[in-house]
Amino acid sequence: MTISQLPIWQQLQSQAEAMKGRSLRDLFTGDPGRAAHFSLELPEFLLDFSKNLLDRDVFVNLLRLAEDGELPRWRDDFFAGQPINATEGRPVLHPALRGALPRDVEFNDQSVMAAVECELGRLKKLVVLLHNGDLTGYSGKRITDVVNLGVGGSHLGPQMAIEALRAHRKGDVAVHFVSNVDGAQLTDVLVGLDAESTLFIVSSKTFTTSETMTNARSALRWLEQASGLEAAELLKQQFVAVTASPERAQAFGVAPERVFRFWDWVGGRFSLWSAIGLPIAIACGFENFRALLDGAASMDRHFREAELERNAPVIMALLSTWYCTFMGYPAQAILPYEQALHMLPAYLQQADMESNGKSTTRAGAEVDYATGPLIWGQTGINGQHAFYQYLHQSPEIVPADFIGSVAPGHDLQGHHEILLANMLAQSQALMNGVSAEEVGRELAAKGLGEAEIKRLTPFKVHRGGKPSNTILLKELSPRSLGALVALYEHKIFVQGVILQIFSFDQWGVELGKGLAAGLEPKLVQGDLAAEDASTAQLIEYYRRVTAGAATPAEMPEAMTADAAQAM
Ligand code: F6P
Numbered sequence: 307m308t309i310s311q312l313p314i315w316q317q318l319q320s321q322a323e324a325m326k327g328r329s330l331r332d333l334f335t336g337d338p339g340r341a342a343h344f345s346l347e348l349p350e351f352l353l354d355f356s357k358n359l360l361d362r363d364v365f366v367n368l369l370r371l372a373e374d375g376e377l378p379r380w381r382d383d384f385f386a387g388q389p390i391n392a393t394e395g396r397p398v399l400h401p402a403l404r405g406a407l408p409r410d411v412e413f414n415d416q417s418v419m420a421a422v423e424c425e426l427g428r429l430k431k432l433v434v435l436l437h438n439g440d441l442t443g444y445s446g447k448r449i450t451d452v453v454n455l456g457v458g459g460s461h462l463g464p465q466m467a468i469e470a471l472r473a474h475r476k477g478d479v480a481v482h483f484v485s486n487v488d489g490a491q492l493t494d495v496l497v498g499l500d501a502e503s504t505l506f507i508v509s510s511k512t513f514t515t516s517e518t519m520t521n522a523r524s525a526l527r528w529l530e531q532a533s534g535l536e537a538a539e540l541l542k543q544q545f546v547a548v549t550a551s552p553e554r555a556q557a558f559g560v561a562p563e564r565v566f567r568f569w570d571w572v573g574g575r576f577s578l579w580s581a582i583g584l585p586i587a588i589a590c591g592f593e594n595f596r597a598l599l600d601g602a603a604s605m606d607r608h609f610r611e612a613e614l615e616r617n618a619p620v621i622m623a624l625l626s627t628w629y630c631t632f633m634g635y636p637a638q639a640i641l642p643y644e645q646a647l648h649m650l651p652a653y654l655q656q657a658d659m660e661s662n663g664k665s666t667t668r669a670g671a672e673v674d675y676a677t678g679p680l681i682w683g684q685t686g687i688n689g690q691h692a693f694y695q696y697l698h699q700s701p702e703i704v705p706a707d708f709i710g711s712v713a714p715g716h717d718l719q720g721h722h723e724i725l726l727a728n729m730l731a732q733s734q735a736l737m738n739g740v741s742a743e744e745v746g747r748e749l750a751a752k753g754l755g756e757a758e759i760k761r762l763t764p765f766k767v768h769r770g771g772k773p774s775n776t777i778l779l780k781e782l783s784p785r786s787l788g789a790l791v792a793l794y795e796h797k798i799f800v801q802g803v804i805l806q807i808f809s810f811d812q813w814g815v816e817l818g819k820g821l822a823a824g825l826e827p828k829l830v831q832g833d834l835a836a837e838d839a840s841t842a843q844l845i846e847y848y849r850r851v852t853a854g855a856a857t858p859a860e861m862p863e864a865m866t867a868d869a870a871q872a873m
Contacts, residue, residue: 308667309806310675314370314588321364322632330737330771333361343863346610346618350601350786351779353618357737358625358705358773368624368697369614372804378613380803385610387411387418391573391810392668398810399571400795403579404599404788405436406606415572415735425581428566430592432546432584436505437477438608439592443544446799447502453482453495454585456509460548461485462656463578463791464509464585466649467598470787473646474713476591478789484525487517501532507546509582511574513554516823522558554574573810575657576795594784601788603796609796619796621872625775628795629705639697640683642730646782650681650709654794661798661809668806677805678798686710686729697736698768706774709790713781729776739770851871 308316334340334356344356344365372552383390385408387397401407402418403448407410410419435441439448454464465483484492506525510518521546521666529540538559547555547565548570555565568580579599580587586703587595587678607620614620640651683689686708697704714722741749745766749759777793779786825841828834829849834842850857 308671309676311376312371314367314430316373318364318367318371318628318632322628322634325359325364326634327359328361330357330359330773333359337361344588346616346621348618348789349604350789351732351777353621354776354778355621355625357733358628358775358794359771360625360628364628365624368628369628372614372620372624375804375806376618377800377803381610384799385606387571389657391808393808393811393813394570394591396575397571398573399569400573400576400579401603401606401792403568403572403605404606404792406610407600407604408610410713413569418569421767422510425567429581429584429587429729430568430597433587433592433595436479436588438868441505441799443502443504444529444540444600445502447500449479449505450503451480452505452507452585452588453499453525454507454509455484455485455518455525455583456507456548457485457515458656458660459574459577460509460515460518460582462649463575464583466647467578467583467586467787467791468589468654470644470646470782471594471784472600473589473782474590474594474784476594477588479588481585481589484521485517487520489524492521494864496525496528499530501708504548505544505793506531507548507584508558508560509548509566509584511550511572511582511755513547513549513551513558516819519558527541536543546584548584551653552734557592568863574812576662578791587799589776590784597784598788600783601783602792603788604785604795605789605792619793619801622793622797623800623804623810625705626679626801629773630705631676631805633703634676635703635705636676636680636838637702637704638679638681639689639704639706641686641689641708642680642728643686643725645685645707647709647713648685653791655681657794658798660812660815662802662805662807663784663814664807664809666807668808675805675809676808678801681705686732687725687815690728690732694732696764697772703772706733706736706772708774708776709779710776711779711782717783725855733774733776735768737770738774739768739772740766742767760841762873797804824843855863862863 307827308494341354341356345352345354345364350832361706380390384398385401387399389395389397391398397413397417400409401709402411403422407419410417412418413441431594436449441449455459458605461483502685506522508518508522515744521556526540528536530537533540541559543563545560547560549565550568550570552565552567556562567579568577568582572580579602583595586598609617609619640654642650654848658678658681664677665673667673697706711728742763745763751763779790799809828845834845
């Protein structure tokens with residue numbers, strides 16, 4: 307039976323309609339124990355979810371939805387290494403990367419735990435070599451800079467974590483990232499680097515991603531030009547690969563001992579805990595990388611063991627489902643009040659949207675309900691001066707996650723209190739709003755006349771009732787970051803289970819990749835008759851401009867649309 311046919315689904319639908327007429331202020335007034343009831347303290351943080359549009363009855367029914375959707379069984383299957391990524395026929399075992407499986411699992415006759423530990427040991431050796439200055443480039447100079455070439459899951463996690471752990475850097479090797487095939491990014495990074503002391507990490511699960519491989523080939527050419535040496539030699543000395551396809555990395559020319567592997571059972575967007583996290587270990591030290599894994603493992607244990615009503619990822623997933631699927635609020639804002647977490651929204655955007663942006667149920671049918679959220683956001687303070695106007699006064703409701711930490715990540719006096727006060731004020735303002743009466747009183751107190759008050763009041767009213775979670779970390783450390791990221795990972799999994807979709811494949815990104823490969827040669831030449839008129843026109847414009855012709859009349863015959871049609 308599909309989840310939307312269950313009686314609990316209908317009940318939640320009715321409750322959602324009723325909830326739209328209720329105010330968050332009244333929910334607090336009517337339930338004095340609400341803040342304590344709807345919050346959860348874990349070793350690393352306090353999760354306050356009391357500023358959400360739900361009451362205890364809704365919460366109970368959401369928990370029943372999770373039970374009726376067989377969440378406990380799916381969770382057991384996940385940790386037992388069952389092939390829950392059914393469309394790709396494999397298990398999903400990123401918790402194994404942080405040593406958090408209740409029991410070892412075999413994959414292709416190999417112990418998963420043993421494979422993970424072996425690879426971590428190899429990573430550690432490389433990091434120690436780099437930090438000790440024992441890794442050298444072609445001229446014998448020590449490696450001082452590392453450039454990670456990778457995109458999506460092979461980029462966002464490592465860079466997000468390094469930014470987040472800025473207060474925990476170790477060693478003096480600088481780490482840079484190039485993800486875009488737009489050569490401007492690689493050019494900008496290489497400008498500041500010395501070819502003799504730069505190491506490239508080609509990070510790609512498949513080792514076929516065209517953007518990454520193009521950047522890798524350009525980086526190699528840069529080394530060849532600077533050194534005058536053969537590509538084969540440079541690849542062996544100044545390239546490292548991180549991949550689930552070691553054969554392809556070796557065929558590319560990377561030395562076998564410099565190929566670090568992860569496995570098919572790690573999804574790209576869940577791979578920062580694997581060798582993909584090598585840049586994190588280089589920038590922050592291997593011990594901090596371990597602490598990151600340990601923090602995530604503590605969240606794995608919590609997710610596995612805590613009862614559903616005290617289970618942070620389950621609660622976050624139920625709230626997200628409540629808003630997206632039942633209340634009709636499709637977007638969710640991630641608002642870190644911590645500069646170091648400035649890449650978290652982008653990271654979670656991939657993790658959540660690539661996982662739950664789906665419309666086919668596990669049974670292969672079209673869903674008849676809304677699925678996962680549109681994730682967006684940026685650091686809170688900058689957002690306040692940009693898009694918070696929309697959050698406060700547009701007719702749309704965008705549930706938000708506020709994330710801050712008690713301890714500042716710097717020594718400057720007076721900053722952190724302002725930052726946290728702003729975070730608290732924003733969630734309060736979104737919740738309470740300002741009524742017409744309150745606006746009237748405020749304007750009267752300022753001495754405005756009745757007519758002016760009447761004229762201005764509608765513009766100053768904030769309807770309020772805008773829900774949010776607040777995650778208040780004790781401090782932003784490798785451990786708490788690990789727990790925070792794993793919290794969201796499991797939230798995504800739980801939401802997918804409830805929505806009866808497969809969260810661990812990403813067929814939706816394949817279509818565009820294939821089309822791009824077909825269109826690339828057509829930018830130069832070829833028949834455009836099979837293309838839609840818009841795409842053909844854009845390509846023709848591109849050809850015309852690159853040929854130096856200003857107008858269609860100046861175009862060579864072979865390049866006009868008519869000529870193309872005639873071919
Ligand atoms: O964007 C699609 C995707 O397949 C992501 O899932 C993945 O993280 C990214 O491309 C990079 O893939 P790879 O690591 O194989 O280069």
